[in-house]
Amino acid sequence: MRTALILLLLLALASVVGSLVPQWPNTPDRVLRYLEDHPFWGEAFERAGLFDVFGSWWFVLLTVLLFVSLVACLIPRTRSFVRAVRARPLHAREVDSFRHYAERRVAGTPEDAAGAAAVLLRRRFWRTARAGTQVAAEKGVLREGGSLLFHWAFLLILIGVIVGKGTGFSGFAVIVEGDTWVDARANYDGQLRAGRFFDGEFTGIGVRLRSFESDFRRSGQPMDFVSRVDLLDPRGDLIRRQDIRVNHPAQLEGLRIFQSSFGWAPVIETAREADVLTSAPVVTDLTPAPEGVPAFAMPWRGFVKLPSADGATPDVAVSFQLYPDSEAFLTSLATGEPVAMLRENEPFLRFTVWRGTLTDLATNRLDTSLMRRTATGIVGLGQTASLRTGERLAPAESPTGLTVSFPELRRYTVLQVAEDRGVPIVLLAAILILVGLLPALYDSRRKLWIRAEPDGEGSVLKIGGFALQRKPQFEEEFERLVEAAARAAGGPATPAGSEKEQVGSR
Amino acid sequence: MSLSDWALVAEDAFNLAVWAYVAGMVLYFAYLAFRREPLWWLGRIAAWVGLLANVVAIVARGLAAERVPWGNMYEYSTMLAALVVGVYLIWVEGRQKQKALGGFALMFAVLTMAVAATFFFVPVGPLVPALNSYWIKIHVVAAIAGSSLFAIGGIATILYLIKDSIERRQLGRLASQQPPPIMGGAIDLDDPLDLDRDVDGPGGAQTGTETEQARSGIFPSAATLDRVAYRVIAFAFPIWTFAVIAGAIWAQEAWGRYWGWDPKETWSFITWVIFAGYLHARATNGWKGRRAAVIAVVGFVALLITYYAVNLWIVGLHSYAK
DSSP, rough: HHHHHHHHHHHHHHHHHHHSSOOOOTOOOHHHHHHHHHHHHHOOOOOHGGGGGGGSSHHHHHHHHHHHHHHHHHEEEEEEEEHHHHHHHHHOOOOTSSSSEEEEEESOOOHHHHHHHHHHHHHHEEEEEEETTTTEEEHHHHHHHHHHHHHHHHHHHHHHHHHHHHHOEEEEEEEEEEOEEEESSEEEEEEEEEEOOOOOOOOEEEEEEEEEEEEOOTTSSSHHHEEEEEEOTTTOEEEEEEEEEEEEEEEEEEEEEEEEEEEEEEEEEETTTEEEEEEEEEOOOEEOTTTOOOOGGOEEEEEEEEOSSSSSSSSEEEEEEEEEEEEHHHHHHSSSOOOOOOSSSOEEEEEEEEEEOSSSSSSOOOTTEEEEEEEEEEETTTTTEETTOOOOOOOOOOOOOOEEEEEEEEEEEEEEEEETTTHHHHHHHHHHHHHHHHHHHHOOOOOEEEEEEEEEOOOEEEEEEEEESOOOHHHHHHHHHEEEHHHHHTTTTTOOOOOOOOEEEO | OOHHHHHHHHHHHHHHHHHHHHHHHHHHHHHHHHOOOOHHHHHHHHHHHHHHHHHHHHHHHHHHTTTTSSSHHHHHHHHHHHHHHIIIIIIIIIIIIOOOHHHHHHHHHHHHHHHHIIIOOOOOOOOGGOSTTIIIIIHHHHHHHHHHHHHHHHHHHHHHHHHHHHHHHHHHHHHHHHHOOOOSSSSSSSSSSHHHHTTSSSSHHHHHHHHHHHHHOOOOHHHHHHHHHHHHHHHHHHHHHHHHHHHHHHHHHHHHHOOOOOOOHHHHHHHHHHHHHHHHTSSSTSTTHHHHHHHHHHHHHHHHHHIIIHHTTTHHHHHGGG
């Protein structure tokens, strides 16, 4: 037990480190900042796995050792427990030498008295053994049984975690309003965290985002985020409509779909005279806010790439910043106090036009190192601007050269999609932990011996016993049992008050 | 009454509770110093008035916000103070008949509420979406109940360690002056902390406590303090276990995973491990008494870190509760 306890405390110590040092899985931006600010220690921490304590080899090793030691402890304990449960209670040579002892004169014969007492104890869930006029009884196996259940259940948790994480996966789906996302490997945004034994089969079910709504209080405190979706089967037929909110995930074919985050996706249309080049919603991300500025006071960033059609003319790219709420933005400008832009209110884009060579057509980044800035401008919702001059076009004006327009502002939602078959196992283990813990802490092992000896017409019941735990409570229980046993054995033989009657503890 | 009226009631009741607790704390300590029964009675009245005001503050806050009144650290702290005082008045003083610990329990409540008012105050408002779940009723209530009981256990353990060293010093002095002392009941040189033996003395705990009090004044003996601490912690442990499990179930609903080593999760696990170690130590020969008590104090510190530090200094998913 000592080894297991020490390993458990070491695990707790490792967890302390894991909570103080920023962790890759939880706060990657803070890890990056730490690496920048402390190059030496950052490097050392990285090597020691301190930025990912809970996934590091030594944490896994500690866990494995803990469970090995736990099981090594539990197997002999379980064996002797099974033996103890099977064994019949042993008779005592002397009844009156125990901590609690009482004598009662009763009317029945010794045989009857002992039999009645044994029946009474069995009815009260004591395990009893009777030999003639002697009864030995025990109660409280649940203390050790509960303790064993509690400890074994941790092994079940480990199994649940391994099964769940090993065969499951977790990833993020980014869906723009009106679009349908299909559960397939290629459609996950960023890294897909899949277990080692994940079968690689995706369900092919579809999620169509009808709309995303967010609701904030005036103070900027969020009230509600809801993705209103249609869940589609692999053929594209509607299974059902559902609202996915924080705390209210959707469940479908073993997948669970959670509301994770959200953002704006302006539809950007680029055209050369009458030819539309691109027209699609662009998923934007929030510019990181400096210290003390509300996150949503910052504009959202995005870009559109226009590779050259013939190779002769330069590539063009348009990077932009979206201000979803121009009123809030103007208030920020006027007061100097940044105000969060939480709802759509005359949105506009500030854009920058780049010309040169696009180096990274395949990736999800814009590299402007081989490009130069040729124009900047502003375009509001429903407006069109020239990419040559950056100036907005009048409504009736017919465009010349490249133009950009902003016909529509949509929202996108980020849903976390996860499959974890271990959850029911872990839940069962958690329930067993609680079920085992209560008797392990509060049940007590008690032993009782009764001997009936002839005494005149009737007999005298000699009752001795003790408890290993909760001794004050046993004192009362013992008295009650003595009275009940005397009553069951035919009641007092002579009027009460005989010098032999005594209840006491020593 | 309108919602803003309720908010005002909540703030007034909060302030009244703090002042009543301060008065009660002073009176309880005065009782310890001067040993005058009326002081204890006055302290007790002040504590009950404070508890009543504290409960009114919680209820009014809930009515003002139109939701359960435990949605942020300010509200958790108000609940924690009420529970610590409630457990003290009803269980420690009512059932265990320990009159001398009131000052310490009230001191904890005053500090909790002062920290809440200074660092955590937020005006009445609705819940953030992540908290808007029926699990808030289960997880948070269990977490606060477990915390308040652990806190009482922690306070009793600290007092036990102090009292125990005083008793040892007295015992050492006695032993050097006299032939081996024969003490009635409580103190046994071989195994000074075999509590069961203490409890099992003739007539059980009650008489034992009285004879101790006759000998060493109104302050409970080390053995009694240790027994109170153990019982509270053994009671708190399953509640805390349940709170962690309920939190995991809620995390599965809200964040898509039942365990993610978020700082609050991590520290509640650390607290759990330390108190589990304490319970094991109590069951192991040679680890009873002072060694086990030190583990409980470490657990108490871990509890405070779980409760405060994680929200104040460490960034994590529970930070909204600031």
